[in-house]
Amino acid sequence: MFRFYTSFFLVVLSLSCQPLVGQSATGDVLAQAVQEYQQLLKRYEANRQDRQFVGPFLEIAEKYSGTKPALDSLTWVLKRFESGSHADRAISILMNAHAAQPEIEQLYLHIGNNPSLKVDAFYRKVINENENTSSVGRAHFRLGNYLVRQAEIAREIRANPDSLDKFKLFYGANLTVHLQTVDLAELRKDALKQYAVAVEKYSNVRTYKGELSELAGREKFKIEHLSVGGNAPEIIGEDIAGKAMKLSDYRGKVVLLDFWGDWCVACRMLLPFNRALVKEMEGRPFELLGVNSDTDRIYVRKVEQTQNITWRSFWNGGSRFGDISTEWAVEKWPVLYVIDAQGVVQMRSAGGHNKDEILKLIEKLVSEAEGK
Secondary structure (H helix, E strand, O other), X not given: XXXXXXXXXXXXXXXXXXXXXXXXXXXXXXXXXXXXHHHHHHHHHHHOOHHHHHHHHHHHHHHOOOOHHHHHHHHHHHHHOOOXXXXXXXXXHHHHHOOOOHHHHHHHHHHOOOOOHHHHHHHHXXXXXXXXXXXXXXHHHHHXXXXXXXXXXXXXXXXXXXXXXXXXXXXXXXXXXHHHHOOHHHHHHHHHHHHHHHHHHOOOOEEOOEEHHHHHHHHHHHHHHHOOOOEOOOOEEEEOOOOEEEHHHHOXXXXXXXXXXXXXXXXXXXXXXXXXXXXXXXXXXXXXXXXXXXXXXXXXXXXXXXXXXXXXXXXXXXXXXXXXHHHOOOOOOXXXXXXXXXXXXXXXXXXXXXXXXXXXXXXXXXXXXXXX
C-alpha cells in the first residue's frame, strides 16, 4: 500500500511540474527542482533576509534552467532586486533559458525601469525567439520604453559632466561610458520603430493598463511631438482673460512653456525664476508662456497682478486634467518645455529643478535665433 501511494504521488508531482516549452527535463529532475525551491522559500519566509537568499535562488534558477521552479526563482529575485548585479544575473538566465517561453511576459513588470544593457538584449531575444503574440507585442512596447529611458539618462549624464563619478557609482562604469557616446538620434529612431510595430502588428494585445494600440500609440506621439527632437503640438485656445492665442503665433521665438497653477507650491516657487528670465530676455527672440490649471479665471487674474506675472497663459479649462495638459502628457505639476524657434522641443523638465541647465539652453537657442 505504501508503495502504491508513493508511486501515485510521484506521478501527480511529475504531471503538475511539467517542463516549460522547449524543456526536456525528466520528472525526477523536476520533482527535485520543486522540492529545492519550496524548501528554500520556507527558509526565506522564516528569515526574510533578501541579500542572504538571493544567491541560493539564483543557483536554483541556473541548476534547473528552463523549468517552472527556475522561473519562480528568477521572479523572486527580480521582485526584490530591480537593478544591479543580481538583476543582471537573473536577466542573463532568463535570456539564455526562458526567452522562448510564453510565461516570460509575467516578468516584464519586475524588470521595470532597469537601465542595464542586458535588458535591451533580453527583449530583443524574446522578440526573435518567442512565438507567443502577447509576449512579443509587449516586448516591443517594453523595449521602446527602455530606449526612451536610455535617452533620458544619457542627456542627464551629458548635461552634468561634473557628476560623472556619481553616475558611475549609481549606474555602473560600463553603462555610464556607453551612454556618454550612444547616438541619441538612433535611440529615438529605434524607440519609434518598436512602438510602431506594437501598434501595427500587436494592437489587440492587452496589458493591465490597456491595449497596445492605445499605449504604444500614446508613447509614439510623445516621441514624435513631446520629446527632444519632436515637433511641438499646436495649442489653440484662450488666455486667462479669454483672448484667443496659439502656440504657433510665437514661431521664430524660443518658448519656455510652463504648466503651472497657483494651487501648486512647486509652481509658485518657480515664479521668481520666471520673472528674472523674462526681464533678462527682454527685447530678444524669446517668449515665456504658461498653461494654467486653476479652477477660477477671476482668481487667476488676481494672482497674475499680485505676483507680477506679465506673460500670457493658456487656460487649461479650469482643471489639471484639461485638453492641453492631457495632450502634452502632463500628470505631475509643474512641467516646463523648452521649444526652439522652429517649434522643436529641446527639453522637458519635470519640476523645473534644473534651472541652470534650462537657462543655459535658452541662452544658446536664443543666440542661435538671433544669428538667423
